[in-house]
Amino acid sequence: MEVFFLSHELSDLCLGKPPLKSLSTSATVAEAIEVLRSSGGESFVSVWNCDHSEFGQCQCVGKICMVDVIVFLCKQENLLCPSKALKASISNVFNEVDGLVVHLEPSSSLLDAIDLILEGAQNLVVPISQTKKGGLSRRKLQQKSLTINSHNGAEFCWLTQEDVIRFLLGSIGRFSALPAQSIDRLNIISSDVLSIDYSSPASSAVEAISKSLTQQTSVAIVDGDGTFIGEISPFTLACCDETVAAAITTLSAGGLMAYIDCGRPPEDLVRVVKARLKEKNLEKLLQEFTLMTSLTGDMSSSSSSDEESPGRSLTRSGKYARSSSYSAKYVRKAEAIVCHPKSSLIAVMMQAIANRVNYLWVIEDDWSLVGIVTFSNILKVFKERLEVI
Structure with a gap:
C-alpha cells in the first residue's frame, strides 16, 4: 500500500484542473465580490502577493470566498456603513493562516499531500504550466494586477481534500476490506460539532x-x-x-x-x-x-x-x-x-x-x-x- 501512495505524484491529480483565478492582496472587498461572481463555478478565489519585477516571486497567501465577505459585513461597524466596508482591503477579510494554503511541486507524492492535509492544509497549490516571462508585458501585468492568472509566467491549480478522496475512491479495490467497514467501527465519527x-x-x-x-x-x-x-x-x-x-x-x-x-x-x-x-x-x-x-x-x-x-x-x-x-x-x-x-x-x-x-x-x-x-x-x-x- 505504501508503494501506491508513494508512486503517485500530484501531477496525476492535476490532470484537467483549470488554472487558478487569482486576486491580488491589494484588492478591495468590492473587487473581491466582483471576481467571486465571475469565478465560473469556483466558490473560492486564491489570494496572491506578487512581485512582477524581473527576479520577483509570486506567493499564494490564502483564499477568499463569499462567506468571508458576509462574516466581515456582519461586524457591527460594517452593518452601520456597508459602503465603507466594501472599500476596505481584503486583508481585513480573509485569514492569512500559516499552513492553510501550501505550495507543492508536481513531483510531490500523494503521501506528502495527505500528510499536509492532516496537518491542517486545505489547498495545495501546484504549478501546472510555465510560459516565457515575456509573454505578458509589465504594463499588462500591472493592468491586470487584481485578477491575473499567470504569475511571472507560471500557472497554478490547487488540490483539495475532495480531489484526494476522489482519487482514492478510483483505486478503492487496493485497500482490501477497509472500504466495507462501518464508520462507527472505524471510530471516525466526531461528536465535536x-x-x-x-x-x-x-x-x-x-x-x-x-x-x-x-x-x-x-x-x-x-x-x-x-x-x-x-x-x-x-x-x-x-x-x-x-x-x-x-x-x-x-x-x-x-x-x-x-x-x-x-x-x-x-x-x-x-x-x-x-x-x-x-x-x-x-x-x-x-x-x-x-x-x-x-x-x-x-x-x-x-x-x-x-x-x-x-x-x-x-x-x-x-x-x-x-x-x-x-x-x-x-x-x-x-x-x-x-x-x-x-x-x-x-x-x-x-x-x-x-x-x-x-x-x-x-x-x-x-x-x-x-x-x-x-x-x-x-x-x-x-x-x-x-x-x-
Whole structure:
C-alpha cells in the first residue's frame, strides 16, 4: 500500500484542473465580490502577493470566498456603513493562516499531500504550466494586477481534500476490506460539532459559521431535544451574495436556513428582513439590501409554500421545515447530506463525492444527531492503515 501512495505524484491529480483565478492582496472587498461572481463555478478565489519585477516571486497567501465577505459585513461597524466596508482591503477579510494554503511541486507524492492535509492544509497549490516571462508585458501585468492568472509566467491549480478522496475512491479495490467497514467501527465519527438551536438568532452563529469555513464543515441546526433539523452551510452561503449579511442580522437560525436554501429568498422573508432592518435603524444597510434584491429580479416569483418548494419537507412533529438544500455553485437544491453510524466507509465516500461536500452528518433513525464524519477523518484512516502495514 505504501508503494501506491508513494508512486503517485500530484501531477496525476492535476490532470484537467483549470488554472487558478487569482486576486491580488491589494484588492478591495468590492473587487473581491466582483471576481467571486465571475469565478465560473469556483466558490473560492486564491489570494496572491506578487512581485512582477524581473527576479520577483509570486506567493499564494490564502483564499477568499463569499462567506468571508458576509462574516466581515456582519461586524457591527460594517452593518452601520456597508459602503465603507466594501472599500476596505481584503486583508481585513480573509485569514492569512500559516499552513492553510501550501505550495507543492508536481513531483510531490500523494503521501506528502495527505500528510499536509492532516496537518491542517486545505489547498495545495501546484504549478501546472510555465510560459516565457515575456509573454505578458509589465504594463499588462500591472493592468491586470487584481485578477491575473499567470504569475511571472507560471500557472497554478490547487488540490483539495475532495480531489484526494476522489482519487482514492478510483483505486478503492487496493485497500482490501477497509472500504466495507462501518464508520462507527472505524471510530471516525466526531461528536465535536458546531450547532445552534433552531429558534436562536442567526447572528449568534456568525462565529460558528466562520469556524466551520476554516474546518470545512458546517453548522448544525437542532431543536431542544437534539433533533437534527438542517444546517447553515458555508458552502451554501458561498453561493449567495453579500445581502445575506442583512438576513443574518435580522432572522433566526431557522429563518436563515430557509432564506439561503430556496435558490433565492422567499418573498415573505425578504419583507421580514427589510422591516427588521428598519426597526434596528440600519437605514444604510436597508438601502443596500433593497438595491441588491431589486437587481436580482422579481422576488414575487419565489414562494415559501411547500407546494412550490418541493425540496422542503416537515419533520414528524410538523414544527420545522427540514433543510432540503445543499447548494454547490451549479446545484441550487439538494439536501443536508446525512448518513447512519452503520454506513460503510465506501458508501460515505461516494455519498460525499456525489454531493460535493467534505463531510456528512451522522444521525440515528429518529434524526437525533450523533456527530459528523469528515474527509480529514477518512484520510486519517487510510494513513493509519498504511502505518499498520
